[in-house]
Amino acid sequence: MKMIMAVIRPEKFDAVKQALADKGYFGMTVTEVSGRGEQRGVCLQYRGKPIHVDVIQKTEIQLTTCDEKADEVIDIIRTTACSGRIGDGRIFVVPVEKAITIRTGEVFY
Amino acid sequence: MKMIMAVIRPEKFDAVKQALADKGYFGMTVTEVSGRGEQRGVCLQYRGKPIHVDVIQKTEIQLTTCDEKADEVIDIIRTTACSGRIGDGRIFVVPVEKAITIRTGEVFY
Amino acid sequence: MKMIMAVIRPEKFDAVKQALADKGYFGMTVTEVSGRGEQRGVCLQYRGKPIHVDVIQKTEIQLTTCDEKADEVIDIIRTTACSGRIGDGRIFVVPVEKAITIRTGEVFY
Amino acid sequence: MAIDSGSTAFLLICTALVTLMVPALGLFYGGLVRKKNIISMVFLSFLALSIVSIQWVLFGYSLSFGPDIGGLIGGLDYAGLIGIGMEDTIVEGIPDILFIAFQMIFAGLSLAIITSGFAERVKLASFIVFGLLWTTLVYDPLAHWAWGGGWAHALGALDFAGGTVVHISAGFGALAAAFVIGKRSGFGETKMVSAPQNIPLTLLGAGLLWVGWFGFNGGSALAADGIAALAVMNTALAAASGALIWMIVSSIKSKPSAVGLVSGALAGLVGITPAAGYVEIFPAIIIGGIASLVCYYALIFRVKKGWDESLDAWAIHGVGGLWGAIATGIFASSALAGVGGLIEGNFMQFAVNAGDAIIAVVFSFIMTYIIALAVKKVMGLRVSEIEEDLGLDISNHGERA
Amino acid sequence: MAIDSGSTAFLLICTALVTLMVPALGLFYGGLVRKKNIISMVFLSFLALSIVSIQWVLFGYSLSFGPDIGGLIGGLDYAGLIGIGMEDTIVEGIPDILFIAFQMIFAGLSLAIITSGFAERVKLASFIVFGLLWTTLVYDPLAHWAWGGGWAHALGALDFAGGTVVHISAGFGALAAAFVIGKRSGFGETKMVSAPQNIPLTLLGAGLLWVGWFGFNGGSALAADGIAALAVMNTALAAASGALIWMIVSSIKSKPSAVGLVSGALAGLVGITPAAGYVEIFPAIIIGGIASLVCYYALIFRVKKGWDESLDAWAIHGVGGLWGAIATGIFASSALAGVGGLIEGNFMQFAVNAGDAIIAVVFSFIMTYIIALAVKKVMGLRVSEIEEDLGLDISNHGERA
Amino acid sequence: MAIDSGSTAFLLICTALVTLMVPALGLFYGGLVRKKNIISMVFLSFLALSIVSIQWVLFGYSLSFGPDIGGLIGGLDYAGLIGIGMEDTIVEGIPDILFIAFQMIFAGLSLAIITSGFAERVKLASFIVFGLLWTTLVYDPLAHWAWGGGWAHALGALDFAGGTVVHISAGFGALAAAFVIGKRSGFGETKMVSAPQNIPLTLLGAGLLWVGWFGFNGGSALAADGIAALAVMNTALAAASGALIWMIVSSIKSKPSAVGLVSGALAGLVGITPAAGYVEIFPAIIIGGIASLVCYYALIFRVKKGWDESLDAWAIHGVGGLWGAIATGIFASSALAGVGGLIEGNFMQFAVNAGDAIIAVVFSFIMTYIIALAVKKVMGLRVSEIEEDLGLDISNHGERA
Numbered sequence A, B, C: 001m002k003m004i005m006a007v008i009r010p011e012k013f014d015a016v017k018q019a020l021a022d023k024g025y026f027g028m029t030v031t032e033v034s035g036r037g038e039q040r041g042v043c044l045q046y047r048g049k050p051i052h053v054d055v056i057q058k059t060e061i062q063l064t065t066c067d068e069k070a071d072e073v074i075d076i077i078r079t080t081a082c083s084g085r086i087g088d089g090r091i092f093v094v095p096v097e098k099a100i101t102i103r104t105g106e107v108f109y
Numbered sequence D, E, F: 001m002a003i004d005s006g007s008t009a010f011l012l013i014c015t016a017l018v019t020l021m022v023p024a025l026g027l028f029y030g031g032l033v034r035k036k037n038i039i040s041m042v043f044l045s046f047l048a049l050s051i052v053s054i055q056w057v058l059f060g061y062s063l064s065f066g067p068d069i070g071g072l073i074g075g076l077d078y079a080g081l082i083g084i085g086m087e088d089t090i091v092e093g094i095p096d097i098l099f100i101a102f103q104m105i106f107a108g109l110s111l112a113i114i115t116s117g118f119a120e121r122v123k124l125a126s127f128i129v130f131g132l133l134w135t136t137l138v139y140d141p142l143a144h145w146a147w148g149g150g151w152a153h154a155l156g157a158l159d160f161a162g163g164t165v166v167h168i169s170a171g172f173g174a175l176a177a178a179f180v181i182g183k184r185s186g187f188g189e190t191k192m193v194s195a196p197q198n199i200p201l202t203l204l205g206a207g208l209l210w211v212g213w214f215g216f217n218g219g220s221a222l223a224a225d226g227i228a229a230l231a232v233m234n235t236a237l238a239a240a241s242g243a244l245i246w247m248i249v250s251s252i253k254s255k256p257s258a259v260g261l262v263s264g265a266l267a268g269l270v271g272i273t274p275a276a277g278y279v280e281i282f283p284a285i286i287i288g289g290i291a292s293l294v295c296y297y298a299l300i301f302r303v304k305k306g307w308d309e310s311l312d313a314w315a316i317h318g319v320g321g322l323w324g325a326i327a328t329g330i331f332a333s334s335a336l337a338g339v340g341g342l343i344e345g346n347f348m349q350f351a352v353n354a355g356d357a358i359i360a361v362v363f364s365f366i367m368t369y370i371i372a373l374a375v376k377k378v379m380g381l382r383v384s385e386i387e388e389d390l391g392l393d394i395s396n397h398g399e400r401a
Ligand SMILES: Nc1ncnc2c1ncn2[C@@H]1O[C@H](COP(=O)(O)OP(=O)(O)O)[C@@H](O)[C@H]1O
Pocket: A007, A034, A035, A036, A037, A038, A039, A056, A058, A085, A086, A087, A088, A089, A090, C026, C027, C028, C029, C030, C062, C063, C064, C065, C101, C102, C103, C104
């Protein structure tokens, strides 16, 4: 299985959640995070001087799914979360050895 | 090593923490998260109409341990966190290549 | 790629962030977490009785980087975050299969 | 006599201060429950004030302060506030409508206090029905007895600002309500259900309650005079000694918590309520301190018993109010109250006050129990297990904190 | 006449209570926006009060209450409060300086209300310029018309505590401002932009507003008398009925939310503002309830139209104020207001009040539109897209909540 | 003379407003520290009020306002408030007990201000001992000097509402305390230790302080009259100009922060405190503005020096109070204060006020230093390193925010 960890704009979360649900992906775990991108954050001007603003609020989605579906999930998130502006975020794919449903005890590999 | 990522009910956290301690597992990292399950969240009735409630508050435990002990930890969490009702959560097992104790610099594989 | 997950003291975050930036590591995702160490938390005395305090506020940094640079990143974090006192935290290294930049769609392996 | 602008100014602002206690209480309670129920606690406070306000002008005031019927209840002569104007026929120097407004907020606040017993599990519609019944069948009679010419009034029971009317009734009512509605799921099993979850919110609420209480007790003098001044001073001192005593006693067993400190202050404030304008300052300090002690042990007792009246309206308002009523019978100064208490050798006053308080305890507990039970039978009191699980914020209000 | 210490005491404290409404409004608004803009909303409220205070003593007061020029505006005779002292030449029994202070906070609060229309996207410097112009060109004339001897005053339009002056002006002004500045990026696409994000903060703000309103309406009696008492009672009742009606109507379609409950209370409070001391208590309950209804549908309408005036100054203050002004013309009691409304058969009063309100609507909408447009052309009203993205807390203030 | 119900009403409510400043200050401070110390800041504020209240009625009041002994201190004749009643022998028209209550809260608030210097590192028991000593040895003498018939009073130093007594004493005391207790671990190394962590909480606290200050300064007129009105107006204006000036000056170097805005307002409020009822409105605006400037640079200076008095009681209360005392000597109007200041050519008054302020600075700094040092030697002032690391919420109170 794969855990897809996607850091996105909080404003995009609703759309991503909906897009995933439309394709039948319901399960996910969501965390409020903050982050800084490779650009060293966003650069604002103040009285002529540049100010770097980093560690901006983001939303992280953790979604575990089987290997075959991972690419579809990534695709859904990527297209829905993209605004084209700096700060759209990243998706990381981490291998998961197994997943257990606590209620039923079912184990998925 | 393995990182056990368990998403559980906040109400179960105390019990799980205690059960782990009883078996000698002290180290853990805890995050407040929210989540939606495979059931599309919980369904309530309001004036005859169904309302899906999702993205419910959960607690995520990250516990890294050596390969041999992973199953015991999973078992402790699973049995203690289980209420039998929808929303009990999931446990994911992720491989960890190494773990470093910052204070001492010790590295575990 | 590797995801470096470092749980550190909140007070050390600024220094770690700066130290990483100095070496050109800008991207990171930060989460407020709390944690308990192997020592069973910190032990205070109150009227002669010991009180264990655990699940203390920490900051978790997730930083994904290519395999070669992982050790340098770990080193920067380890040396900067270390105070030598109990509670300095841990660094975990998790394999990442791929990383996607949402804005551009670029994929890194 | 003509309207006295000073006393009117005072009571107008005191009405605002007592109104402040309503959201304050909601925030205080909200900080003590789990995050998923914060909104619902504040909602219930606002709702309590709103429904009681309408009830009050329709018939509640008349039941409380209307012409006495057999010492038990007021007649409906003033229903809809018919014939009420801006003269000062009720209290010298104060417009009648203002007296009624001030008393209205008291009634609303009492219902807000009782929400403690329903915390994190009550059905919204049932609370509304319960609230209307409770105000009508418990609060209004008690207000009549003490202040509206009822039997307690006739016997000379002293209750300056509502020790029996507000605090005993709501405190013991909350306990009855908690018994009828049953424990929250997980209560006793997991610490989380009983530990305060958002302490800064609770402290904010407590701070506003503390300030509002100056209006609650001071305003009950119904004039801006020396008695009001004494009531305010006594209120401040009882809060201080209550806070300190709780800090001290609680620090024997564990670290002195901030929730404890303000609980002690509130206990002191409740304790001084029936006595505020009737006792000197040293008795006030003692009453506040003992209130804190008594409430502290009541709380410990409740926890031991495993009663899920977890925001402690019973331990603080109920028990504190009971102690306050008795203490008024002990410490009342004849120079202030017109009649002395036990320390002046007047056993009679002590007996009357204690008797009155005990009857109020019994009456409000039993009556509330019956009302809650009736609502439970007819429409259910409690949300479903799954709704409780999700929290009332989502289940009752569709919102998240 | 001599200063009346009671009325002076009352108005002094009412000034404090109205001041409390300023941070209260900031917190109320702050809880409705995204976390990255909370600080900016509170900042704008404090800022509004600060700049208007200075403007007021420099010339705003004089424009509002100076010697009438053609029914339209006051003269600059009192600019800098020249010649203003501590006698009671303006209102009997109240020091002149106190009347001016009380009115000053009203003006500040009005500008704070209007920040709703600029939420999450306004440039700080532009807001300051806009604020000065708006207060001078919209608020001051309206205050003059209604209370300072202007044409509305002369015609006998009734506005007890500022239904037209404060609420219509700020509410319709906020709508105009929202039109000129344009929608927030992402508005309509993502729920997050329009859903309240920190409801406890909003409830806290609402609670403080509720309490402050007692000073706002009560203080407008300008004396601690029966009228003030009635105004406070009516205020409490209108809030209660507003809250209940919103809860009921909104629960037809969805669960009754806490934000809805307090929105209803605020709608009721706005509705009763122009009528508070002029109507009896049952009309007050009705006015509050209908205000809630009207504002609820205005809000629904706004959402449908996709207008991004998302903290609903328009729907609550604007529409509620309009209804209140009309309702005052309907329900005014001649015993209280000196002149009866429509229900007493006085169509004239109804027409005057309605006409006055409509002119206030048109004037404040158009004037605000022009001012906002002028500021936009000259210096820009809106932060850059990237700054909006980051949130005003960081972009305007370099801070994080 | 008889009790004046208007003035009594006013002072009763002002007592409540000043009490509101205590939790307000706690929340203000709480928002500036790290999350792990929020609760402890609010706790200390409540605690300060509680212990000082008891100290005050036992002997503090008597030390402050008892029969003068050599210009330095009051006698113990009124210890336990013996013989104090509800007549108006102290201030005409106000019950004695009310005057004492009002002054009591001032004393409590002063100790609460000083907690800034101990932030995030003080041992609870040591704070209690320190607090009792400080109130007795620093506050009470200063109150006696200025208001109780001491030397400063005799010389005619003007201090309307406590510029020297409250603000200089607590501000310079906080600095001394900070020096004795030492820097927080990590101070200077990590931004987190000095940056505000919960700004909405701080803004809420500031808003409540702003409102409470109307009671603080207004109430100090001890009557509901024109002077009280002027004091309230001046208070509002000084806050406004303070806020604006800080916004402007601070925006030269960085974005204008909300914490800055309210710091400026507080600076203005502190500055106007000793002058509130003694100066005209334009001087009030100037005093507030300059207070803001001075405090801003004091803060910058403190940061540069690396002093860990990080909640800036010194920079705002201390320096602002010093400026205010001097400014009173400059701007006092003889029509208001009975004696003119420097601008009326009265150099003497300026010298007296400045001298008095400087003596207050020296006295409170040195005395506090000695007291803190003594407590440190005897029982330690500071928690252990590990407790500081964990935060006082857990270490001192066993709680988490
Ligand atoms: N190397 C990284 N490791 C972990 N998280 C990262 C990394 N780089 C970026 N992120 C996360 O992605 C978010 C968006 O990054 P950013 O570089 O601003 O996006 P973009 O490249 O699309 O402009 C950051 O806020 C951070 O949370």
